[in-house]
Amino acid sequence: MEKSKHQDEAAELQPTSMIQGVLTQSELGEVERSGSFDAIAMGEQLHALRKSRKLTLQDMARQTGVSASAVSKIERGEFSPTLGTMQRIAEGLKIDIVSLLSGTSNEVQPYGRRSVNSADSGRQHLTSTCVNRLLSPDLREKRMLPVRTTVTARHVDDYIDWARSDSEIFLFVLSGILVLHSRAYEPLRLKMGESVYYDANIQHAWTSEGDTDAEVLWLISTR
Amino acid sequence: MEKSKHQDEAAELQPTSMIQGVLTQSELGEVERSGSFDAIAMGEQLHALRKSRKLTLQDMARQTGVSASAVSKIERGEFSPTLGTMQRIAEGLKIDIVSLLSGTSNEVQPYGRRSVNSADSGRQHLTSTCVNRLLSPDLREKRMLPVRTTVTARHVDDYIDWARSDSEIFLFVLSGILVLHSRAYEPLRLKMGESVYYDANIQHAWTSEGDTDAEVLWLISTR
DNA sequence: GCTAAATTTGTCGGATATGATAAATAATAA
DNA sequence: TTATTATTTATCATATCCGACAAATTTAGC
Numbered sequence: 001m002e003k004s005k006h007q008d009e010a011a012e013l014q015p016t017s018m019i020q021g022v023l024t025q026s027e028l029g030e031v032e033r034s035g036s037f038d039a040i041a042m043g044e045q046l047h048a049l050r051k052s053r054k055l056t057l058q059d060m061a062r063q064t065g066v067s068a069s070a071v072s073k074i075e076r077g078e079f080s081p082t083l084g085t086m087q088r089i090a091e092g093l094k095i096d097i098v099s100l101l102s103g104t105s106n107e108v109q110p111y112g113r114r115s116v117n118s119a120d121s122g123r124q125h126l127t128s129t130c131v132n133r134l135l136s137p138d139l140r141e142k143r144m145l146p147v148r149t150t151v152t153a154r155h156v157d158d159y160i161d162w163a164r165s166d167s168e169i170f171l172f173v174l175s176g177i178l179v180l181h182s183r184a185y186e187p188l189r190l191k192m193g194e195s196v197y198y199d200a201n202i203q204h205a206w207t208s209e210g211d212t213d214a215e216v217l218w219l220i221s222t223r
Numbered sequence: 224m225e226k227s228k229h230q231d232e233a234a235e236l237q238p239t240s241m242i243q244g245v246l247t248q249s250e251l252g253e254v255e256r257s258g259s260f261d262a263i264a265m266g267e268q269l270h271a272l273r274k275s276r277k278l279t280l281q282d283m284a285r286q287t288g289v290s291a292s293a294v295s296k297i298e299r300g301e302f303s304p305t306l307g308t309m310q311r312i313a314e315g316l317k318i319d320i321v322s323l324l325s326g327t328s329n330e331v332q333p334y335g336r337r338s339v340n341s342a343d344s345g346r347q348h349l350t351s352t353c354v355n356r357l358l359s360p361d362l363r364e365k366r367m368l369p370v371r372t373t374v375t376a377r378h379v380d381d382y383i384d385w386a387r388s389d390s391e392i393f394l395f396v397l398s399g400i401l402v403l404h405s406r407a408y409e410p411l412r413l414k415m416g417e418s419v420y421y422d423a424n425i426q427h428a429w430t431s432e433g434d435t436d437a438e439v440l441w442l443i444s445t446r
Numbered sequence: 447g448c449t450a451a452a453t454t455t456g457t458c459g460g461a462t463a464t465g466a467t468a469a470a471t472a473a474t475a476a
Numbered sequence: 477t478t479a480t481t482a483t484t485t486a487t488c489a490t491a492t493c494c495g496a497c498a499a500a501t502t503t504a505g506c
Contacts, residue, residue, distance in 0.1 A: 068454080068455095073455085
């Protein structure tokens with residue numbers, strides 16, 4: 001079993017960013033997306049943004065101080081703008097360059113979404129080390145991924161690969177005794193009501209201690 | 224009481240980004256930071272990055288395909304580079320432009336941090352509507368802020384201002400009955416073991432129902 | 447359809463960025 | 477120190493960006 005053991009159901013439910021079926025690839029996906037773009041992409045961004053605001057090239061020129069012809073050429077990728085002109089454009093449009101470049105400037109922020117979970121909601125997903133139930137799977141592009149998990153593993157040997165990602169994890173023990181194993185720390189025993197917040201960029205794995213399986217509520221950051 | 228009611232202790236513990244004592248200003252802080260920079264700042268960024276990697280201008284030229292003299296002038300803000308050259312530089316340095324511009328390219332990502340909370344850990348902070356205990360307050364710059372709260376309010380009238388921020392909130396009921404009030408939805412009753420994930424950009428407030436105060440575990444996204 | 451206005455795209459001169467090479471400065475060694 | 481080398485900055489020719497205005501295209505009204 002590998003790192004996705006207590007994570008692959010989550011992966012299934014966030015398809016766009018889950019390249020390898022590993023939950024924490026979601027963040028990787030974000031990073032990759034924001035990093036990959038060229039002058040044309042940026043031009044398209046700008047064009048889309050201008051259209052969505054229903055501005056003409058002239059309006060643009062007036063607001064930003066960059067000539068209409070220049071904006072036109074930038075939009076069509078005919079040449080690659082100077083940082084200075086990009087700044088003027090961003091300033092005139094009241095957005096920051098980062099979002100202009102990363103292509104998030106035109107995204108509408110989700111508003112008022114809500115997803116309720118009953119005590120036993122969520123399709124169960126079994127692995128050899130735990131049973132996962134992803135909470136609020138209907139909401140996409142969440143910043144946090146809440147999961148309720150029953151940890152069935154009793155020994156770290158049950159894990160072939162330990163989990164690792166560039167995310168952060170918060171874990172709260174609902175019942176039983178959970179042992180958090182980490183490459184950087186001694187095993188940590190957590191009882192009911194206890195919790196831990198840790199960087200997932202260090203390898204880690206979970207096991208239960210005692211007769212009953214530990215039940216945990218945990219969230220992993222997605223960006 | 225205002226929006227920070229069940230959030231102001233959190234604010235206290237993330238001083239840099241908590242301008243107005245409102246928890247979700249953390250996000251605002253991030254945004255503001257990433258938006259403010261000019262060509263010179265970018266040049267300084269680049270210079271710092273080059274130095275930290277112990278590269279000469281020639282090395283740079285070799286790796287990026289941008290001439291040493293050009294890089295030198297960019298670093299000193301003598302002119303504003305083209306998006307194309309910025310791309311070449313970013314590519315050669317194996318970073319994405321966004322982080323180069325936003326100034327995060329040279330930051331070291333926290334590694335292997337960990338913070339454990341006992342069942343009753345965290346200094347209590349009383350407000351007129353609830354008792355908050357911020358979990359893992361010793362970790363700074365977290366992507367999620369975990370809080371354990373006892374909701375003492377019985378009626379929405381106890382709130383003067385409802386909470387609102389550009390964050391996302393996950394809430395899990397540990398005991399009692401919590402009622403989630405929202406400007407967009409009918410009041411939602413949540414019993415023990417039930418949970419909800421919602422966008423905090425719509426005004427909301429929490430109350431307890433029944434004789435005992437509801438005990439909830441909740442996390443709010445910070446970026 | 448046509449006409450007129452609005453909007454976008456092309457042209458060209460001037461401004462600015464970039465690259466090759468030289469000059470200047472800083473670092474290193476004897 | 478001086479000599480030597482490494483590194484950065486300045487010079488200048490060339491390529492590219494940018495702005496003003498003209499040409500072409502699209503849109504709107506009839």
